[in-house]
Amino acid sequence: MTDTTNGEVLLELDGITKQFPGVLANDRVDFDVKSGEVHTLLGENGAGKSTLMKILYGLYNADEGEIRLRGNPVTISSPSDAIEQGIGMIHQHFMLVPTLTVAENVALGLPSSKRMLMDLTPVRQRIRELSDTYGLAVDPDSYIWQLAVGERQRVEILKAIYRDVSLLILDEPTSVLTPAEVDDLFETLRQMTRGGRGLVFISHKLHEVMALSDRITVLRLGRVTGRTTPAETSREDLAHMMVGRQVKLAPTRTDSTVGEARLTVRGLNVIGDRGTPAVTDLDIEVRSGEVVGIAGVSGNGQRELAEALSGLRPVASGEVIINGTDTTNRSPKEIRRLSVSYIPEERMRDGTVAEFSVAENLILTDHDLPPISRRGFLDFNQIKQVGSALVKRFTVKTPTLETPTSSLSGGNIQKLIIARELSGDPELLIAAQPTRGVDIGAAEYIHSVLMGQRAQGTAILLISEDLDEVMGLADRIAVMFEGRIMGVLDRAEATISRLGLLMAGVEEPNDSE
């Protein structure tokens, strides 16, 4: 590692501008990183954080502006240039080759000590040393596909440390980690800064930003809207800078009367895409007027559970009873006819037909029923009326009803889906990741709509990997790990640490005995 005294300016981005067709992604952005600090880049999806860092890493070229490293202007036009300059990046999606080993992934792209021939012995040796120094336990000979998500994250960090980076960019590195893994990651990152490295932390999770940052720069719509430090600010202020107005971070809860069971699941087993069990012996009940949250790191069977309940995936064994009717292995249409609505987690793949217009997507679930269609013919006046009423009621921002859905923002597409799914006032709502990737404003709105439905007596099964969301909305929280429910906590007794343990698969001691 190059000798640097803490506090020396490592990186300066000066007036970076990047124009994409129709979007000014970065508008004269200034940003700098000193050695030994964590400088956070905070902003919503689409604020331009990732674009800025991709410019720094050579994945995009800036239209205007200058990059200086230790005071010297540099041109970075490819990742190799960035690596050569001592810049490392940990991407939002893992950049690992699953069929190769840890050591091979680390060695990839580096010159070998035996020239053309691979020589992994020194690589393994160095990985072990770095693992010890930084507390990043991982076996160099494991294949990536054998590793859990938290371990894969450690490999990403090892790759960067192995390359002796002086500046490391972390793009939303915590999105797939349990709370305990986040704590470990932050400890490693602090250790890296003590060695004189500079870190750029990209995030939209406010409590993580407050916990880790030395300095914070906030971006909104491509522009810097605030520069501050955790000591001078609060989560509410940060949210204000991100969104541009006051935001309520915690949804307002109203009273609601809990009634009879709307969804009862007993001994449910579901097989995943790879033919292995995804949901195992799962029991759950959701009553009218309550929100039951399913927390857990994604990939622990939540998607398969939602698909099995909504009829999209076969149930291997067990039973699903909705409103007293056995719906096990019934078709999605039959299930929907029982006043069940479903907000799928993949809004572009499962929630909408991207090429269809807003109006067409709004009638997708009842286009074959009166009043939308009669004797097989669509009633376009009806469609227009229903469409414009829904767009208005759920504040979907769209130029016209004929606009292709794919050209709306993520938050507005999600509002469109919610408008469609809640228009029939369902008795049971299955909501999977309803606010993932949407901006804070839309999330705030979606939360208030869900709370409104709860007050009206809808039973809501909320599947979310966002702990703040589950803790804010749910009356009871079930934690899923490897296809099983590890425990169900009442709202009052659910703390991040208790949920975090369950999310990591640690059973709670049974204190009732």
Add this chain to the structure above:
Amino acid sequence: MSDFFTATVLLATLASGIRLATPFLLAALGETLGQKSGVLNLGVEGVMLLGAYGAYYATLRTDSVLIGIGVGVLVGAFMGVVYGVVTLALKAEQGISGIGIFIFGLGISDLLFQKQVGTPTPIDGLGHFSIPVLGDLPLIGEALFQQNVLVYVAFLLVPALWFVINRTTFGLNVKAVGETPEAADSLGVSVDRTRYITIIVGNAMAGLAGAALALELAIFQQNLTNGHGFIAIALVYFGAWRPSGVMAGALVFGLIQAMVLQWKTLGIVVGTTASIVGMFPAVLTILVLVVVSRGTGAPAALTRPFERGH
């Protein structure tokens, strides 16, 4: 049938099976390299035809088999450059581009043959080369070690390709680019450069496969390869993207071909039966692909063009 199960006939069948496996093996090894890096080339058949014609014509004009082989390889490499530009620089869909290469090769090789040669003129093909000591072994010596030089080259390329893929830094790049090109790119490995190399080398091997076929038969005619290239692609799946598996598949196909030929010669199968037995390799291909397609092992980025930042 008893005529077939004599030592002489069985050994002769084995020898001819190994010889017939050679074009399959060369082409399939080349295709394996390309697919390992994430590029599917359905045009192998067309490249083989061009390589075969190039080798035939050069040998016809120069009377040098060596020059013929060289021209076959160069023609293949050139087609690799063409295919690389189409699929990497222009990012065309690989399946359709490959079919285009096939049709191009089929048409051009015949056109050139008609214009430049016209009537089929035999050439002096590849002579057999007996490996000292081994070639003199009783029984198997003749079958295994008295083959033409391209047979030895093809079978030596099996361990060579394994070594390149599994023991060199270039091989690591190839596997990474074929599985997760984004990851390779983010570590400074050039996805396009790696794929250009695998495509050009792979196509050169297809050209060599064509040369092996033409020089073995010592003749050229329209559609000389008659499906060899397509079976070679199937063999890559059959062999699960491993050189040794590909070799096993090529041998199975070569031996079946040799057996069918032998049966025809001996009169064991005649007329319609012979035609039906002749379909055997094609039926086997389909069966193998149905079984193998359920398995895994295909490079994850196979047929997917790479574009940075997407």
